[in-house]
Amino acid sequence: MTPLFRSDRPVTLIGGGDVLAVDAAAAVALAPVVMAADGGADTALALGLMPDAVVGDFDSIGDAARAAIPAERLHRIAEQDSTDFDKCLRNIDAPFVLALGFAAPRMDHALAVLSTLCRRPHPSCVVVGAADVVFAAPSRLALDLPAGARLSLMPFGRVTGTSEGLRWPIDGVELAPAERVGTSNEVTGPVRLALDGPCLVILPKEHLPAALVALQ
Incomplete structure (x- = not known):
């Protein structure tokens, strides 16, 4: 279309x-x-x-x-x-x-x-x-965020993946909307995500510029 x-x-x-x-x-x-x-x-x-x-x-x-x-x-x-x-x-x-x-x-x-x-x-x-911004995560995502920043992952289906730079890594964890979700994680360093499945990323609004850099 x-x-x-x-x-x-x-x-x-x-x-x-x-x-x-x-x-x-x-x-x-x-x-x-x-x-x-x-x-x-x-x-x-x-x-x-x-x-x-x-x-x-x-x-x-x-x-x-x-x-x-x-x-x-x-x-x-x-x-x-x-x-x-x-x-x-x-x-x-x-x-x-x-x-x-x-x-x-x-x-x-x-x-x-x-x-x-x-x-x-x-x-x-x-x-x-x-207060927040939200966007659909691509299969690979790199975010330059300060340590201590809040980052939430909200699955819209079954999602598996790997992470770097999160206080609670998602490696080996299966996320699903009616089971386990990834709200209120915390950034410890440069964030690298690899995700297999539909998932949203939620950040405080102040990190909109970092989100746009990552998505481009």
Whole structure:
């Protein structure tokens, strides 16, 4: 399937949840192209950002946003079998995506976002929340993090692997969502992970730059 939106620059994707102005400014500094997921268009405009594209089923975008955004930037996908976040990710061709407004207070929405991250690892996407960032781990990952930093691994299936630089290594351990997970591990040095299976990495938000370096 040909993506609806292509960019040679990174993309800031804005959802309909709460987005702090400081987070939006920091994201746009790193990913200057702005895209919105349905009602995220209203959020983007409220932050003073004009979306280069809006994708979704358009059940939540406001009339004022529809009128303010050029019609050729509005891409409605009517099907109801996927979330607006999924619709966006599968229609972006860009170096990476920073997603804001998707760490929703509703648990079902948040879990759907995390599921989509694992299901659609390309383009690389980092979801930025109030305190943390989360992204799908590639099969090999090297992270330059300070000793003592918190690092969590959340499996979305059966995951095995090896690690360096973690207080509690994962070598010889099988992770699974309904069994053993890897929350609140601690960094002891440069982190090297080899993972076999779908897994998310969760870091404090201050380590977003390190995450982006690792994913590129």
